[in-house]
Amino acid sequence: MMDRNASRGPASPPKPPLRTTRPSVMQRAAAERAQTTIGRRRLVNVVMVGVTFGAAILATLPLIFILGHLIAAGASSINLDFFTQIPKPPGEAGGGMANAIVGSLVLILAASAFGLPIGIGAGLYLAENRGTHLANAVRFLSDVLNGLPSIVMGIFAWQFLVKPMGKFTALAGGIALGAMMIPLVTRTTEEMIRIVPVSLREAALALGYSRWRTSLVVVLRTALPGIVTGALVAVSRIAGETAPLLFTVLGNQFWSASLRGPIAALPLQIFNFAISPYDQQHSLAWAGALVLIGIVLIISLAARFATRSRFGLGGD
Amino acid sequence: MSDAARPVVTTRPDNTGLGARIEGSAIGDSIYRWMTTAFALGIPVLLLFIAIEIGAAAWPALKAFGFGFLTSSEWDPPHNIFGAAPAIYGTIVSSFIALVIATPLALGVAIFLSEFAPSWLRQPVAFLVDLLAAIPSVVYGLWGIFVLQPLLRAHVMPLLSAIPLIGRTPLFEGPAYGPSMLSAGLILAIMVLPFISAVSREVLMAVPRSQREAALALGATKWEMIADAVVPYARSGIIGGIILGLGRALGETMAVTMLIGNVHKISASLYAPGYTMASLIANEFAEATGDLHLSALMAVGAVLFVVTLIVNALARWLVWRVSREGQS
Numbered sequence: 001m002m003d004r005n006a007s008r009g010p011a012s013p014p015k016p017p018l019r020t021t022r023p024s025v026m027q028r029a030a031a032e033r034a035q036t037t038i039g040r041r042r043l044v045n046v047v048m049v050g051v052t053f054g055a056a057i058l059a060t061l062p063l064i065f066i067l068g069h070l071i072a073a074g075a076s077s078i079n080l081d082f083f084t085q086i087p088k089p090p091g092e093a094g095g096g097m098a099n100a101i102v103g104s105l106v107l108i109l110a111a112s113a114f115g116l117p118i119g120i121g122a123g124l125y126l127a128e129n130r131g132t133h134l135a136n137a138v139r140f141l142s143d144v145l146n147g148l149p150s151i152v153m154g155i156f157a158w159q160f161l162v163k164p165m166g167k168f169t170a171l172a173g174g175i176a177l178g179a180m181m182i183p184l185v186t187r188t189t190e191e192m193i194r195i196v197p198v199s200l201r202e203a204a205l206a207l208g209y210s211r212w213r214t215s216l217v218v219v220l221r222t223a224l225p226g227i228v229t230g231a232l233v234a235v236s237r238i239a240g241e242t243a244p245l246l247f248t249v250l251g252n253q254f255w256s257a258s259l260r261g262p263i264a265a266l267p268l269q270i271f272n273f274a275i276s277p278y279d280q281q282h283s284l285a286w287a288g289a290l291v292l293i294g295i296v297l298i299i300s301l302a303a304r305f306a307t308r309s310r311f312g313l314g315g316d
Numbered sequence: 317m318s319d320a321a322r323p324v325v326t327t328r329p330d331n332t333g334l335g336a337r338i339e340g341s342a343i344g345d346s347i348y349r350w351m352t353t354a355f356a357l358g359i360p361v362l363l364l365f366i367a368i369e370i371g372a373a374a375w376p377a378l379k380a381f382g383f384g385f386l387t388s389s390e391w392d393p394p395h396n397i398f399g400a401a402p403a404i405y406g407t408i409v410s411s412f413i414a415l416v417i418a419t420p421l422a423l424g425v426a427i428f429l430s431e432f433a434p435s436w437l438r439q440p441v442a443f444l445v446d447l448l449a450a451i452p453s454v455v456y457g458l459w460g461i462f463v464l465q466p467l468l469r470a471h472v473m474p475l476l477s478a479i480p481l482i483g484r485t486p487l488f489e490g491p492a493y494g495p496s497m498l499s500a501g502l503i504l505a506i507m508v509l510p511f512i513s514a515v516s517r518e519v520l521m522a523v524p525r526s527q528r529e530a531a532l533a534l535g536a537t538k539w540e541m542i543a544d545a546v547v548p549y550a551r552s553g554i555i556g557g558i559i560l561g562l563g564r565a566l567g568e569t570m571a572v573t574m575l576i577g578n579v580h581k582i583s584a585s586l587y588a589p590g591y592t593m594a595s596l597i598a599n600e601f602a603e604a605t606g607d608l609h610l611s612a613l614m615a616v617g618a619v620l621f622v623v624t625l626i627v628n629a630l631a632r633w634l635v636w637r638v639s640r641e642g643q644s
């Protein structure tokens with residue numbers, strides 16, 4: 001109908017009656033329905049605002065419950081002993097997790113020493129070779145590695161490091177954790193380097209800087225706050241990991257800071273105490289969890305401030 | 317710095333010096349290129365290593381039991397008989413429970429934050445939800461054992477069983493002990509919620525303004541705009557986020573190990589204890605009784621590796637598709 005009218009074009013002016021009489025019944029009905037439904041549509045709108053707001057409240061509740069209970073159950077067991085003593089034998093009162101805190105710090109340092117150079121180097125490569133097949137493949141595989149379950153990383157480290165060496169070592173745990181840091185560090189490094197203005201790079205090259213010095217001294221230096229943020233986020237993610245440590249560092253009841261032997265770790269100690277039958281160890285587990293959360297939160301907050309302090313890079 | 321700048325500012329460049337410098341920087345450049353390439357290649361090499369090491373270690377068990385490893389539910393270390401079906405079933409069911417609970421919530425949060433929330437509320441709520449992802453798995457487990465499970469046993473499970481019709485189904489049958497599929501699924505729901513909501517929020521915010529304005533111009537209310545224009549546009553990205561959450565749930569270890577009860581049995585009831593692939597490895601690896609037992613656990617790890625690899629690749633592809641459309 002419409003087409004035929006249109007094809008006739010301006011030669012014969014379209015006849016208005018055809019258009020005014022025909023749709024009237026349906027349109028009036030539709031208009032009436034619209035009148036009655038507009039109220040309902042507005043109501044649905046308001047209800048859905050409420051529903052999504054409720055979802056937001058509900059989603060934050062577990063966090064509040066967990067943090068609240070952690071503080072209630074853990075704060076009473078946090079004292080000087082907790083930070084200076086090693087665990088007492090089961091059933092005995094007192095004792096702390098000092099060796100586990102030290103062990104976790106050692107593991108974090110070892111993981112960073114392994115994961116940061118590879119992650120930052122790979123990020124530099126991805127940012128400077130965008131669009132190449134290798135860069136796309138590496139970026140995709142880095143995402144795949146990011147989704148790898150930590151327990152799989154744990155049994156890999158056992159098979160690859162613990163089994164050939166014949167003993168559980170902090171080194172194996174550090175490498176497992178470091179490998180888990182790589183994808184996150186790679187991704188943030190790439191993103192941070194991408195937002196460094198090209199003009200900065202060109203200016204350095206125009207001044208006679210070689211490419212490698214431009215990349216390392218000018219570009220990397222400029223992106224540094226963002227990269228530090230990425231590194232801190234990665235550290236905060238692995239600081240609480242337990243699964244990769246089960247079969248690599250094993251845990252240790254005593255003082256040890258050596259990379260070549262079993263070492264205690266805070267998450268591991270929490271796990272062992274949580275599943276033990278002793279109340280005394282349960283309350284130590286709560287205190288340990290509170291300290292662990294505290295460490296993770298401090299690192300995460302530090303990451304936020306490291307980004308904010310300069311340029312306003314970052315930003316999700 | 318000054319020596320690099322010198323040849324540029326001198327009016328009569330010292331040709332030999334400049335040549336030497338360029339040559340020197342060429343060497344530096346190629347070293348730099350090789351170094352970054354090597355680091356970048358480290359990622360594929362690492363993945364390949366993981367695949368080879370775990371595959372090789374899993375081979376004896378896979379060869380001994382073949383396809384039956386995935387379908388048999390007999391797990392008998394003393395007699396060297398291994399079938400991973402209960403763990404696979406438990407992994408699927410617990411992840412499914414997690415997604416069923418977490419997806420609507422996460423979508424609600426994402427829609428609220430990207431569409432409805434006033435800007436002063438957006439940042440703090442987003443921060444709180446994201447913070448859920450920062451809580452270590454073992455802390456979730458601890459909270460699950462001492463707070464969530466008693467709560468479920470005392471209040472939630474009797475309530476579920478009291479619902480007419482639904483409460484009579486085999487799903488809610490049997491005694492309500494603490495360790496159960498239900499508690500594991502619930503803790504997983506809390507744990508994957510921030511992942512789904514973060515990705516959904518991102519893709520919702522990537523929906524172009526023109527889509528929203530077009531819907532509003534047609535007389536849609538704000539909710540109709542979201543339901544009919546914004547969400548359909550972001551659909552594959554949201555699905556990607558859900559699948560990403562699934563990947564997290566499938567591989568989650570510590571909290572599940574502490575809550576699921578660790579029993580090699582397939583039960584219809586959500587109150588019954590079970591096993592997941594990750595918790596099976598975490599629980600038995602250190603005390604594996606023999607080479608075949610160890611190899612069977614490695615095979616479970618290999619299955620988990622392959623499944624999460626596929627799931628994550630799919631999720632990434634879906635999210636990437638939306639963000640690419642949003643850019644063009």
